[in-house]
Amino acid sequence: MLNWRRIFAPKELKRAALIAFTLCIGLVGATLYSYTNLPLPWFLGAMLACLAVLAVRAPIKSSRGLTRLMRIVLGLAIGSSFSPEMIDRAGEMAISLMFVFPYVIFLAAIGYPYFRLFPGFDRITAFLAAVPGGFQTMVAIGEDSKCDIRKLSIVHSTRILVIVVLVPLWIQFSESIELPSTIAVAAHFTELTLKDVLILVVCGIVGDWAARRAGISGAAIIGPMLVNGALHMAGWVETRVPIELVNVAQLVIGVHIGCQFVGLTLRDIINPVLIAFGYSILLLAGAALFTVLVVWATGINEYAVALAYAPGGQPEMNLIALVLNFDPAYVALHHLLRVVVIIVVAQFVIARFLKTGNGKADEEERPT
Numbered sequence: 466m467l468n469w470r471r472i473f474a475p476k477e478l479k480r481a482a483l484i485a486f487t488l489c490i491g492l493v494g495a496t497l498y499s500y501t502n503l504p505l506p507w508f509l510g511a512m513l514a515c516l517a518v519l520a521v522r523a524p525i526k527s528s529r530g531l532t533r534l535m536r537i538v539l540g541l542a543i544g545s546s547f548s549p550e551m552i553d554r555a556g557e558m559a560i561s562l563m564f565v566f567p568y569v570i571f572l573a574a575i576g577y578p579y580f581r582l583f584p585g586f587d588r589i590t591a592f593l594a595a596v597p598g599g600f601q602t603m604v605a606i607g608e609d610s611k612c613d614i615r616k617l618s619i620v621h622s623t624r625i626l627v628i629v630v631l632v633p634l635w636i637q638f639s640e641s642i643e644l645p646s647t648i649a650v651a652a653h654f655t656e657l658t659l660k661d662v663l664i665l666v667v668c669g670i671v672g673d674w675a676a677r678r679a680g681i682s683g684a685a686i687i688g689p690m691l692v693n694g695a696l697h698m699a700g701w702v703e704t705r706v707p708i709e710l711v712n713v714a715q716l717v718i719g720v721h722i723g724c725q726f727v728g729l730t731l732r733d734i735i736n737p738v739l740i741a742f743g744y745s746i747l748l749l750a751g752a753a754l755f756t757v758l759v760v761w762a763t764g765i766n767e768y769a770v771a772l773a774y775a776p777g778g779q780p781e782m783n784l785i786a787l788v789l790n791f792d793p794a795y796v797a798l799h800h801l802l803r804v805v806v807i808i809v810v811a812q813f814v815i816a817r818f819l820k821t822g823n824g825k826a827d828e829e830e831r832p833t
Contacts, residue, residue: 480526487525490514491720504633505788507715508781512626515723527717527724535714536685536780537669542706542714543686543783544668544693546793549700557763558795561770564762565802568755568774569810572597575747583740585616588819594620594741597748597776598807599683600725606808610815616737622725623741624748628777629722631749633785636768652705661704668693683779687801694794715788718780748776766792773799 494514499506515525551558576595580586586594590612593603600621607617652661669689676688696702726734752774759770769792775782779800786796 483524483526484528484531487515487527487720487724488716490518490523490525491716491723495716495719504637505715505785507712508719508784508788509630509633511716511719512629512723515720516626516726519723519726525720525724525727527721531717532721533685535717536683537673537689538706538710538714539718539780539784539787540672540686540689541665541669541693542711542787543793543797544690544695545697545705546787547694547697548794549698551698551794554795557765558798561759561763561765561773561795562799562802564755564759564774565799566806568751569596569803569806571755572748572751572776573810573814575751576744579744579747580620580740583736585613587612589815590616592814592819593617593811594744596807596811597621597624597803598811599779599804600625602683602804602808603811606811606815610819618725619729619734619737620741620744622722623738624745624776625722625778625781627742627745628749628775629781629785631745632772632775632777632782633789636771636789636791639768652707654707654709656705657707664696664702664704665693665706668696683801683804686780686783686797690797711787715784718784722778722781752776765795769795772796776803779804 491511491514494512494517495507495510498510498513503509518525573592573596577592580591580594581588589610590607593607593610593612594617596603598606600618603621604614604618607614672688672690672692673685674688675692676684681687693702693704752771755774756767756771759765759774760767763770768789769786772782772786772789772791773796777785782800783793783797786793
C-alpha cells in the first residue's frame with residue numbers, strides 16, 4: 466500500500482522538485498546543443514548542461530528510479546534492432562566477439578602500471594581503475610574490495626564522460642560522414658497499437674525481472690534487450706519503441722552522467738580527473754588498435770566495430786550506436802560480453818593476486 470504521507474512529505478517534494486529542475490536544465494542544454502549540428506543533442510547536450518551548472522555550484526539531482534526505467538526503454542529499443550538476418554551473421558560476429566577477452570586483458574595490462582605511477586593508487590584501486598567495466602559494477606566491486614572508492618568513482622566517471630563525448634565527435638567528422646537524423650529502429654507514438662504497447666511493457670518487465678534474478682550486471686538494459694531481441698530474431702514481432710521515448714531516455718541518461726560529479730570540489734577531482742583523462746586517451750588508442758584488427762578479420766563496418774570496442778559505459782555506448790544507427794545489436798552484444806569478462810576477471814585477479822592471506826589489501830598501500 467502506498468504511503469501517501471511519505472510521498473507528499475516536504476523532503477520528498479523538495480527532492481522531486483530538484484529532479485524536475487535538473488531535467489529542465491538538461492532539456493535546455495539539449496535544445497541549445499541541437500543548434501550546433503553536432504551528434505547526440507539529447508544525450509550530450511543534457512550531460513554537458515549539468516556539468517556547466519555544477520561548475521557554478523548549482524544543486525542538481527538525478528533519479529535512480531527514472532534512470533532505471535529509461536535504461537529499460539533503451540534495452541527494448543536495442544532489442545528492436547535484432548532480426549532473423551543476424552543468424553546469417555553468426556560467423557563474423559563470433560570472430561569479432563573472440564577479440565573481446567584479449568582486448569580486456571590488454572587494457573588491464575596497460576592500465577594497471579599506468580595508475581601505479583601515481584600516489585594514492587594502491588594495487589586494488591589501480592587495477593579496478595584500469596579495467597573499463599560499468600560504473601556501478603566497478604564501484605560495487607571496489608566497495609567489496611576495500612579500495613579507494615572516491616578515486617575509483619572519479620576515474621570511471623571521467624572515462625565515461627571523455628569517451629562518450631569524443632567518440633561521437635570522431636564519427637561526426639571522420640571523412641565528413643553524414644549521420645542519420647532519425648533512429649532506424651524507432652517508431653512514433655502515433656504508430657503504436659495497444660498490442661505494441663503490451664508487447665513492450667511485458668518484454669520490459671519480464672526481461673528486467675529475469676536479468677535481476679540471474680544477477681546480470683546492467684539488468685535493466687540487458688534483460689529487456691534479450692527478451693525483445695529474441696522475439697524479433699524469431700520474426701514473431703516487429704514492435705518498435707517510439708522515438709519520443711528514446712529521446713527522453715537520452716535526456717535522462719545524459720543528466721544521470723552529469724550528476725555523477727555532484728558533491729566533488731575542484732580540490733577533490735583535479736588530480737584524479739587529469740590522471741583519468743590521460744588513461745582515457747590510452748584506452749582510445751587501445752580500442753583503435755583492436756578496431757583495426759577486428760575490421761581486418763571480419764570486414765564489419767569500422768564505425769560499428771569502433772562503438773563495440775569503445776571502452777565507455779555500457780548504456781552510453783549502446784545508446785550512441787542506437788541513435789547513430791551503427792548496428793546497435795552487434796554493439797550491444799560486445800559490450801555485454803566485455804562487462805561479463807571484466808566482472809569475472811576482476812574478481813579472480815583481486816582474490817588470487819592482489820590480496821594478502823587475510824583477504825585484505827596490503828595496509829601499507831592503502832590510500833590516506
